[in-house]
Amino acid sequence: MGNYQMREWGMTVGVGNGTNSQFVMFSFVHISALLFIASIIVLLFWQRQRLQMNVHRLKKAEHAFALSLLAIDITYHIWLISTGRWGLDDALPLELCSISLFVSIVLLLTGNRHLIDFVIFAGIGGALQALATPVLDMNFPHFRFFHFFYTHTGIILTGLYFVWVKGYEPTFKGVVKTMLIINALLPIIIAINWLVHGNYMFLRMKPQNGSLLDFLGPYPWYILSLEAVAFIIFTVIWLLLRNKGKKIES
Template identity: 55%
Template sequence: MKENTITTFVLFSLEHLIAITVLFISLLLLYMFRNVLACPFTNILLFERLFAISLLIMEVSYHLILILEGKWSFSESLPLHLCSLSLFCSCFLLWTGSKRLYDFIFFAGMGGALQAVLTPSIIVHFPDFKFIQFFYVHIGIILTAFYLHWVKGYWPTFKGIIQTMLVLNIIFPFIFILNILVQGNYMFLREKPINGSLLDFLGPYPWYIISLEIVAFSIFVLVWLIFRKWKATQNDLT
C-alpha cells in the first residue's frame, strides 16, 4: 500500500515558517556581527568567496539533480528567473567586490528573493534537496544585499533605481520571446506563480505585469528614502 504524499507546498506551514525564521535570524546575526566581519583582522575575502562558491554549488547541484531525474527542460529549468540572475550577480559581487551591480541586487534581487521566500513557487518539501536549495539561494541573495551594506558600506542610490528599472525592461522582451519559443514562464511573464503571490493582487494577465512595475518602482523609492534617512541620521551622529 502506497503512502499518501503531499504534492503541494502549503504557504505558512511549519516548514515554511521555519524557513522564514531562518532568514530573520540570519539577518539578525549578520547585523550583530557586522563590526566583527568588518574588522581588518578578519579574513573577509575568504568568507565572501566561500559564500559565493556555496551559492554556485547549490545552483549547479540543483540542475544536476534535475538532469539525473530526467526533469530538466528548456521550458522550466533555464536559470532565467529574476532570482537566478540575481544569484549570479550576487556571486560576482561577493567575488570581486565591485559596486556596479549592487543597486540591482539591493532592489530587484532582494525584492524578488524576499517575495520568493514569503510566497515560494515550489511543490517540494523539507528535507528534499530542492527545498533546501530554494531557500538557501534566496536567503543568500538577501543576505548578500545586507552584508554589502552593513559590512562593506555600500548604499543604494536613486540612480540605481532608474538603472534597475531600465535593465529589467530591457530584459523582459527577450524573456517574453523566449517564453513563447520554449513554452516557458520565466519571470512569470506568461502566468502567475502556482502557489499564489503578490501578483494575485495586481490584476489579470497581462495587466499584472504593468501593475508590478508600478508597485516595484514605488517600493524601490520607499526603501531608498528609508535608507537615505538612515544615512542622514548616521551622518548627524558622527
Template identity: 40%
Template sequence: MEKYFQQDGEASFVLFSLVHLITLAALLLSIVCIYLFRKTLRKERINLMVRVAIAAILILSEISLHVWLWRIKEWTIQYSLPFHLSSISVILSAAAILTRSFPLFEFTYFAGVGSALQAMITPDISAYTFPHFRYVHFFISHGGIVVANLFLVLVEKYRPTLQSLWRAFLYLNIYTLFVFILNDFIKGNYMYISAKPVNPSILDYLGPWPYYIFSLELIALMTFFILYLPFWLIKGRQK
C-alpha cells in the same frame, strides 16, 4: 535518502507553518549576526573567506537545481535555463559579493532582494516542505540573495541611491524585454511574462495577460521604494 530528492514530496508546504517560520527566523538571525560581527567581518582575511563562501553557496545552489531537474527528467530549455529573475539574481549576487561590484549591487539589491523576500514570504513550492531538497534549495538560494546584498550593505557599507533605484528599474525592464523575446523564440515562459503559471499565484489577482505585467511593474517599483526607504531616512536624519 532517496525520498528527499524524488519528484513529488511526501508532504505539502504550508504557508506560515512552524517550519516556514523557523526558516524565516534563521534568515533573520543570519542577518543579525552579520550586523553584530560587521567589524570582524571587515578584517581582510575573514572578509575574503566569507565572501567566497557566500558566493560559492549561491553558485552551488543554482548548479544543484539543474542537476536535480535533470535527474528527475524535468529539465527543459523552455523552463529550466537560468533566466527567471531569481536565478539571474543568484548569479549576479554571487558575482557582486565576490567582486565587490557596486553596479551589480545596484541591481541585485533592488531587483534581487525585492523578489527574493516576496518569494520567501509566499513561496511557490506547494508540493515540497522540509527536509526535501527543493525546499532546502529554495530557501538557501533566495535567502542567499538577501544575505549577500545585506553583507555588502552592513559590512562593505554600500549605500544605494535614488539614482540606483531608477537604474535598477531600467535594467529590470530591459532584461524583461530580452526575456519576453527569448520566450517567444523558444516557446518558454521565463519570469511568467508570456503567460500566468499553472499553479495558483498572486498573478491570478492582477488581471489577464498582458495587463498583469503592468501591475507587476507597479509592485516592483513600490518594492524598490520600500527597500530604499531606510537609506532615505538615514540620509535625511544625517542632514
C-alpha cells in the same frame, strides 16, 4: 529555477496539499525557516561593525560563500536533469531571483560596485517575496527545500552585507537604474519565451493555478501593474537602507 520554485513577481499563493512531502505555506516548517533566516539577518546587523573592522580579511569568506551558492545551484540543475524535470521552457535561469543569484555570485567574487544596486533592489525585493510565499513540491529535509531557502537567503545576505559591512550607500538613482535594467531584459526574455514556449517572469500569461496577478488586471496590463509593484518595493528598500552604509563608515 523554473516551475519548481516560486516565480518571484508572479506571487503564486498556493499552499500545497498537506502531504508529508509537500511543502505547505505558513506551516511550522515554513515559519521556522523564516525565523531562522531572520535570526541570521539580525546577527549580521548586530556584528556589522566587528565585520567591517576586518572587512579586508573577508575576501576568502566572500569567495567561499559565492562558490557555495554556485555549487548548490549547479547541483539543483543536475537533480532536475536526473529526475527528468529539466526543460528549456521552465528550467533556464531567467526568473528574477535566478538572475539575481547569478549577479550576487559575480558580485561576491569580483566586488564590482556596478552590480550592487541590482542585488539590493531586485535581489532583496524578489527573494523576500519568494521566501514569504514560496511554492515548493518538496518539503524539509529534501535537497530542493535547502536549495530554495539557501539561495534566496544568500541573495538577501549579499545585498545587506554590502550595505551594512562594506559601507555601500543605496540611492534612489539605484532604484531607477535597476528598473531600467529589468526593462532592458524584458524583450530578451519575451523572445526566449516565444522560442521555447516558456513563461518566464509570467510575460506570456498568468499562472494557471491562480495568483495575486489575478488582482492586477488582465494580460498584458498586469505586466504594467507588476512594474508599479516592483518600483514601490524597490523604493521601500531604498528608504529602509539609505544612509545605513554611510553611518557604518563614519
